[in-house]
Amino acid sequence: MDLNFTTAEEEFRLKIRRFLEENLPKSGLGAGREGREDKAWLEKSKAWQRKLYESGYVALAWPKEYGGQALDPVCQTIVNDEMVRANAPYLPGGSGLGMLGPTLISWGTEEQKRRYLPKILTGEEIWCQGYSEPGSGSDLASLRTRAEIIGDEFVVNGQKVWTSGAQHADMMFCLVRTDPDAPKHRGISYILIDMHSPGITVRPLVQMTGDKGFNEVFFDNVHVPRKNLVGKLNEGWIVANATLFHERNMLGSATGSEQRFNRLLALTKKIKRGGRALTEDAVFRQRLADLEIRVEAMRFHSLRQLTDQIRGRNPGVETMINKLVGTELNHDLATAAMEAMGDYSMLAREDASVLDHGYWPYEWMFSLGLVIGGGTSHIQKNIIAERGLKMPKSR
Amino acid sequence: MDLNFTTAEEEFRLKIRRFLEENLPKSGLGAGREGREDKAWLEKSKAWQRKLYESGYVALAWPKEYGGQALDPVCQTIVNDEMVRANAPYLPGGSGLGMLGPTLISWGTEEQKRRYLPKILTGEEIWCQGYSEPGSGSDLASLRTRAEIIGDEFVVNGQKVWTSGAQHADMMFCLVRTDPDAPKHRGISYILIDMHSPGITVRPLVQMTGDKGFNEVFFDNVHVPRKNLVGKLNEGWIVANATLFHERNMLGSATGSEQRFNRLLALTKKIKRGGRALTEDAVFRQRLADLEIRVEAMRFHSLRQLTDQIRGRNPGVETMINKLVGTELNHDLATAAMEAMGDYSMLAREDASVLDHGYWPYEWMFSLGLVIGGGTSHIQKNIIAERGLKMPKSR
Amino acid sequence: MDFGLSEEQRQLKASAREFLSAECAPSAVRKAMAAQEGRLAEVDREIAKLGWTGLIVPEKFGGAGLGILDVAVLLEEQGYAAMPGPFLFSSVLAAYAVARGGSDETGDKLLRPLAEGKAIGTIALAESGDSLAPRDFSTTAIADGTGARISGVKEFVPYASLADFMVVAARGDSGSADLFAVDSSAKGVRVEMLKNLDLTRRVGRVTFDQAAAIPLRREPALYPRLLDIGAVAIASDSLGGVERALDMAVDYSKVREQFGKPIGSFQALKHVAAEIVSEVEPARSLLWYAAYAQDARLADAPRFASMAKARLCDVYSRGTDRAVLMHGGIGFTWEHDIHLWFKRARFNESYFGSPALHRERVAQLGGY
């Protein structure tokens, strides 16, 4: 065990830190999760991703032949840490970078990798995920969007729902049913759909926050070339699970929690309770310390997993818990902030008197959305118990 | 809503209070739950129950013809409250009084009532419950102890387990399988077995507390007269549920929680933490207040159910929760006490330096036993959801 | 010994449930949410006809003269419906303060129209600090003949722009009252509305600049009692709210299917629902006692008001959080109604003090 970074790594850290100081977009792009539905945000943040990529700070561990740098995952961790530290804006290409990219690297054809990966890196093509359907949430494998093979095309009909960022997306990685007669997990294929194809309608859904973050996507005879199949026909479920694995780790990422804890702490130092700062309140101190302990545990937990990854160890139960623990921790952090604010927690984020720039009311709700999305906590616990602890299946 | 007691009720309260002051056994019979395994305890507490009964303070609401006084349930509540207030010892006939008695009143034949109820009241006959079996815990209806009908007798073979007080018992109310071919809930009968019959072996089981509180009971061709059947042949499940209902309310009773909270409060006033009484510690005060609030809620909750009973309302979901909430609350109270004691919580109850007469280490463990016994919290939640909230069955 | 609602109270509850499910369904609530005033004028007219607005107004001022337990039953139903509008603040709290603290003349002037549904009152207590104690207020009252003049800024004043009069807490001269009635149209009263997270309610900031005020001093120590009534009132609303959230989640779990069966047949969802109801039912009993203790003026009434506020708000917040989760994705949408209660729980939790603050008060009043 050695938590020291090499001199080269420390130099790299200083380099990205300096880069961020000098190049961080000055305004219009918050680090928060809100406001990501509008077009202006998209254009500005695409420009930001391109700049970041051109400077060598995007997906550093990806293979060189597809635009990556084949660096050690430690470098990527350093970049992530520094981005969070600098309050850098979210990248618009997140779904491509965090979910589809790693999936394609494992499962894509050479042609697919060459065609798609570079544009994920530059942010030139924005991706969205076509998984959930109105009747298929926790039971994802029951999905019914059909793709019939006609000639060398899939013809897709059906509907997806909860599609984050579909309004901005150029492409979708999508699960479709290609064999309706097979058992439900065996008739699914994983295909890549051009979102500009005729027959696609995107209709925004409004979140409880009042924002339009996700969408319904309708497919009416949408033609997709057969070469857009990832993995084998009818064997998309295994590819889908690779993507889910990456999604869940992304959602449960510890990187943001530390920043949120610091923000919570700064907030509570400013709030008065009974004439003293809330941080001097013995009861709230317990809560803060407990949250910080859990945040720190998750920080070390990701370093441990990073080390396992470098050592080539297959992820086990310690990785399956990330999504459950990480998203619940973030919701607990936001709930604590709401309670800390007292009556001020009743203000909407648009109010002029709202504390901490209205960060928390949105975060409080959105973090609960993430406890639900990508497999609710109930589903995560099933997975942990059945796959991680080998407890008997019940379904 | 009127929480005033009538003058007559207040007089009755003073009368029992005076009685308890004058007659409470001075020594050898603790109000705690421990020490109930030995013979000396049995004899002394039987004498105590007889005295209490002869003075008119046992099972006041039971019908007159069987030795009761047919009084309002309020009087029984007053007696219970005063017994707790005076730290009066547990009655040895508890299973008869709390579980079998009410069941027989509803389901017994006239002959059974006349034969058994009076001796339950006097404590002359001590009862135990023959429900659980080694293979049948949560899934009680899968029980396998067989009773064959030969002539006008049942011949019983099999084994029961977790039988509290079997070593003292004169009689057992017992579930046996009388039709092995019927669906599991339909082949069970409810019979009354003389524990002094040939073929019965009682073997003590030791609890994690180190005490012998419950037993295994083996039946080897035990003969039971057919007239000892309660309810109809093969329809014992419904009678069993009546008893379970009474058991669960008894286990979840709020009466003891208030006393335990007061004891916890008195304890924490004496404990120093950082130079001050633990009751002045802001963090522990939160815990105490939260516990007291839950205790008070359960106190009012039982008054509400008592009122419903007087009004003749059928119990609903508010009654199904008693066992779950009451037993978990008691365990939380004991856990708080253990934490309050700090290092002193590591002492066994026999140690001379143990705090509060060693009440809490035993209570901490025993209260967890009660979270398990009579249907674990998991089973209680199933019942609440399925019967109380009408959620669909899953089995 | 009788621990339960009276026949009249049960009828009131049943008729309120019936009325609100017809007139104040979520679709109606959403209309109020979208409207600037944040209430349903029609419903407010109807409830005046039903006699709700005057429920606790003394008979001599045209009300029904009922008690806190009666109003708790009604507030529970309003919480169940997430009924928007000023009722709790106007017809319960402002009405209570004026009825107990005002002269007959003041009562006649303010409460008669309030009972008839022709006027609205509100309460202006909180300031930008977290304390509700008069000694910590920056708002002051200076005697002016038989009346007073009030100056200061009050925050989170419910429905401030709708209110015809306000019951204002202020730091007075020694021996003076803590509470004052102020006509909203008086000179020196300025209202600025805030933006609420819980859109079933509206709050505003009110600035008083030497505004003319009537001291409410008929009953001594009225202000702490008003805070206790407020705690019980919010607790009642919370009881109804968590009940509704549970009902919605349970109902949804019976119809939504996954893995070929209703999600309510999965043990995980059953257990969450069972845990919620196991918190709700004892809390209901606690609330009844807290309301009864106010009516019976028991010595421990303040302590039980704090118990009810702490417990019910905890149960409401935790219950709605879990109810959203039980819904899955649909629960996170604007379109689904569960977020109305989820946000209302947050309002209730902070208003009149957090659960932690009330637990500390339970400890203090309990002598530990």
Place this chain on the structure above:
Amino acid sequence: MDFGLSEEQRQLKASAREFLSAECAPSAVRKAMAAQEGRLAEVDREIAKLGWTGLIVPEKFGGAGLGILDVAVLLEEQGYAAMPGPFLFSSVLAAYAVARGGSDETGDKLLRPLAEGKAIGTIALAESGDSLAPRDFSTTAIADGTGARISGVKEFVPYASLADFMVVAARGDSGSADLFAVDSSAKGVRVEMLKNLDLTRRVGRVTFDQAAAIPLRREPALYPRLLDIGAVAIASDSLGGVERALDMAVDYSKVREQFGKPIGSFQALKHVAAEIVSEVEPARSLLWYAAYAQDARLADAPRFASMAKARLCDVYSRGTDRAVLMHGGIGFTWEHDIHLWFKRARFNESYFGSPALHRERVAQLGGY
């Protein structure tokens, strides 16, 4: 950047698991529980041969000179086995204090036999009050030549009757040490054993009456470091303990059948198990860092020691409570082994300070 156990540490762990599952199965632990000494003499002999007793003893005194992370790995396995005996107190804490605080002569005299398994040390820190701060001690040390004389009463001294020497914390004259080594056979040392709830351990009360003592002052501020090492050590034992409780509950859930299927196929049990492991794994990562921080002498090492103690003890207590429940009736019997860990969790939680105390310290050291 390398955040994980080294190859050697993993081998140590695996061999400890193997050795303890053979030599220190629950049946063996029960023998120690029933015996007055509360340990397995044979196992203690074996672990000396394996080099465990001298693991952190410096090489110059015959030990292996390894670090806290190494010992944490071993303590985890001992916690997994609920290994009885003085190891944690003798070979970790007493050894650490003497190695860092004693002169070479003292080290030679006390640590060499300890490393060889021929002598046992213990720590005598706590008193009847709850404070572990020297200023609050009633036990005092008075200088006596190059040595000192100690008087006072120490409580909860692990394996006091077995120990050949004790590391005693006392209030000294200004400038003096806080820690002293005392020979148990010295005049003025009296031991009285207490009765433990957790029978896998023994504690006693030790009265010192002008007992001759050697100050351990070579390293300044050794005493607070010893407390931190104690916190990390107990946290390590707790990690292993909760792991074992979970393993037992999960294993049982796979074989015990109810309703015609293994109880582990019920979602309620799965979710409880999943919740436990979701607490355990990040806590393990936290513990590794806390131990590493001690070895690397990082500035934040004390803070992370408190984090590990608070978290692991919470997780252990909660985990064993739930693991008992997962077992149903059998879990409440003496015959079943789960209660060994259930009670050991209670010991761990209080020893060296409660989770609440350590959280407060986390806040203090974190500057809030």
